[in-house]
Structures are given as structure tokens and as C-alpha cells.
Amino acid sequence: xxxxxxxxxxxxxxxxxxxxxxxxxxxxxxxxxxxxxxxxxxxxxxxxxxxxxxxxxxxxxxxxxxxxxxxxxxxxxxxxxxxxxxxxxxxxxxxxxxxxxxxxxxxxxxxxxxxxxxxxxxxxxxxxxxxxxxxxxxxxxxxxxxxxxx
Numbered sequence: 166x167x168x169x170x171x172x173x174x175x176x177x178x179x180x181x182x183x184x185x186x187x188x189x190x191x192x193x194x195x196x197x198x199x200x201x202x203x204x205x206x207x208x209x210x211x212x213x214x215x216x217x218x219x220x221x222x223x224x225x226x227x228x229x230x231x232x233x234x235x236x237x238x239x240x241x242x243x244x245x246x247x248x249x250x251x252x253x254x255x256x257x258x259x260x261x262x263x264x265x266x267x268x269x270x271x272x273x274x275x276x277x278x279x280x281x282x283x284x285x286x287x288x289x290x291x292x293x294x295x296x297x298x299x300x301x302x303x304x305x306x307x308x309x310x311x312x313x314x315x
Contacts, residue, residue: 167263168211170252178214182207208268212278215256242301250300258293265290 169175186203193202251259260279264270265286270278272286279286 166248166252167267168208168260170256178207178211182210185210208264209278212260215260216280218256242304246304250297253300254293254296258289258296261286261289262293262297 166172166175169178186206189206193199251262254262261275264275264278265272272283272290275281275286276283281289
């Protein structure tokens, strides 16, 4: 789900990934874990689809706040809500966010995987964080308004 816009697309990506995995199983060289090799193959397959769709654009590398923070109580923001707002991000932001934050890839690795510059990777991550921060703050504000009205 991390790399998909919705559940149906995630199912398609998973199925396509397993087909590719079975086609390339003879390329696994028993170096490192099979799980790591399979994960990388799956992720690269999904990223290739996005590359072919041309979802990336060059953006200005100058972002004022590279690491926006938002103060919230874990109980105020559900995991389901976080997943849903991450999935609502534009493709280029969602992919970079997930690769960097969730899968711990460096900006250099992301740039190579997505065929973008390191600056574009950093900029897309910063923009994703800003969008998520705004959505969380809006949700918290709306909750306070509803609570105070009741």
C-alpha cells in the first residue's frame, strides 16, 4: 500500500511483482537475504511503472523548512489516518517519502532509483512533509472545533 494510490493498484502491483519475481528467480545469487532481494525487485518494479508514467518533475531545490515538525499526541492521529493522507500525496512526493522515511533509503539511492537529482529527492521529501504537516494540523484544528462545539 505504501507505493500505491489505492488498494486495487496495490493488488496489481503485488501480482505484477510476484510474476516478475518468478521470472527472475534464477538471478538470485544467494548473496544477502532472499527477502531483501525480493523487496528490492518489487519496489523497483513499482518505481519503473511510475517512471514510465512520467510522474516526476524538476522542482526548485530551495525549500525553507527541510524538516517540518508537528506536535501531536499519538492518540490524536490514528495509523489509518496517517496511511490515508500519505496515499493522498502526489506520486512523486509519496514515493520519495516512503523510500526515505519508511524504507530508510538515502537521497542518493532514491535519486538513482527514480532517475532524479539528489536535490529533487530532498525537495520532494520536504514538500511531502509540509503537506502531511498541514493535513495533520487541519485535522487537529477541526477536532478541537468539534469538541468545543459539543
